[in-house]
Amino acid sequence: MKMALDADTDTSDEALMVLYANGDRHAALALTQRITPRVMGYAYRLLSGDRAEAEDVAQETMLRLWRMAPEWRQGEAKVATWAYRVATNLCTDRFRSRRRQGRVALEDAPDVADPAVSADTRLVEADRTNALQAALAALPDRQRQAVVLRHIEGLSNPEIAEVMGLGVEAVESLTARGKRALAAILSGRKAELGYEDD
Amino acid sequence: MQEDELNRLLDGAKFTAPAPSPALLDRILADGLDEQLRLRPAQALRPEPGFWARIYGAFGGLPTVAGLCSATVVGLAVGYTDPTTINYLTGGLPTDLSEVIDLFPSTDFLATEG
Numbered sequence: 001m002k003m004a005l006d007a008d009t010d011t012s013d014e015a016l017m018v019l020y021a022n023g024d025r026h027a028a029l030a031l032t033q034r035i036t037p038r039v040m041g042y043a044y045r046l047l048s049g050d051r052a053e054a055e056d057v058a059q060e061t062m063l064r065l066w067r068m069a070p071e072w073r074q075g076e077a078k079v080a081t082w083a084y085r086v087a088t089n090l091c092t093d094r095f096r097s098r099r100r101q102g103r104v105a106l107e108d109a110p111d112v113a114d115p116a117v118s119a120d121t122r123l124v125e126a127d128r129t130n131a132l133q134a135a136l137a138a139l140p141d142r143q144r145q146a147v148v149l150r151h152i153e154g155l156s157n158p159e160i161a162e163v164m165g166l167g168v169e170a171v172e173s174l175t176a177r178g179k180r181a182l183a184a185i186l187s188g189r190k191a192e193l194g195y196e197d198d
Numbered sequence: 199m200q201e202d203e204l205n206r207l208l209d210g211a212k213f214t215a216p217a218p219s220p221a222l223l224d225r226i227l228a229d230g231l232d233e234q235l236r237l238r239p240a241q242a243l244r245p246e247p248g249f250w251a252r253i254y255g256a257f258g259g260l261p262t263v264a265g266l267c268s269a270t271v272v273g274l275a276v277g278y279t280d281p282t283t284i285n286y287l288t289g290g291l292p293t294d295l296s297e298v299i300d301l302f303p304s305t306d307f308l309a310t311e312g
Contacts (some may be wrong), residue, residue: 025231029227055222
């Protein structure tokens with residue numbers, strides 16, 4: 001009996017790619033459910049919280065993934081790592097385009113609301129999220145990518161090295177410098193972000 | 199800002215990215231299924247070889263079949279040709295070439311006994 005694949009199945013992403021290329025429609029669904037949220041969240045961070053652009057990046061990344069599937073070779077790369085790399089390049093193009101047009105500002109980050117918490121807490125959380133998003137936007141591209149991949153997306157340094165096409169030491173250096181820069185940017189807003197009361 | 203404060207801020211950010219909307223997931227899945235359909239005809243267009251195609255392949259394809267046909271035609275031609283014609287063509291040749299042509303005279307001692 002053939003079981004339907006979904007995001008929770010034990011089948012690896014790489015095996016799903018092969019199944020997809022062989023015409024398995026359930027594999028398309030499982031890959032969509034697994035990869036899209038990761039790419040979307042990552043793009044959202046890199047693009048200063050611009051949801052519409054993050055959705056465009058996610059859709060374009062997945063389109064390239066579909067087209068890549070027939071040539072996918074198991075064991076050569078992780079699907080998620082490949083998707084992060086494509087998304088990184090797409091975001092870099094968009095971010096640079098925005099910079100050329102002067103559209104990037106520290107106040108670009110949108111409000112993010114979680115209905116499960118109280119209004120006061122939500123305000124503090126929203127302030128913190130916005131402050132972090134703005135601080136990330138102020139980092140150089142490579143530092144922002146490394147920090148987001150390491151500390152928000154939870155990738156290992158070797159995985160980040162593969163995504164960014166760098167050595168592991170270079171990734172460690174970028175991450176450390178990125179975090180120092182973030183701390184420096186945010187230290188002026190500690191009281192505003194409620195950290196002195198914690 | 200202290201490192202632990204920054205780490206907490208980054209940890210909290212793991213849960214604040216928006217989830218993809220159902221509409222986005224639908225669009226992406228539709229793209230995936232469209233692309234999949236484009237892949238499948240390319241695989242389906244290769245038909246199974248028929249009986250004669252398999253026989254043809256079993257003989258080794260065009261070069262082998264061409265060679266077989268040539269050999270057959272030559273064989274038939276020789277079979278239907280008057281043998282005197284062949285004698286006419288080959289009659290002038292000596293029957294024992296070794297008596298006429300000594301290709302390696304310096305090696306005659308190898309052929310002598312004793």
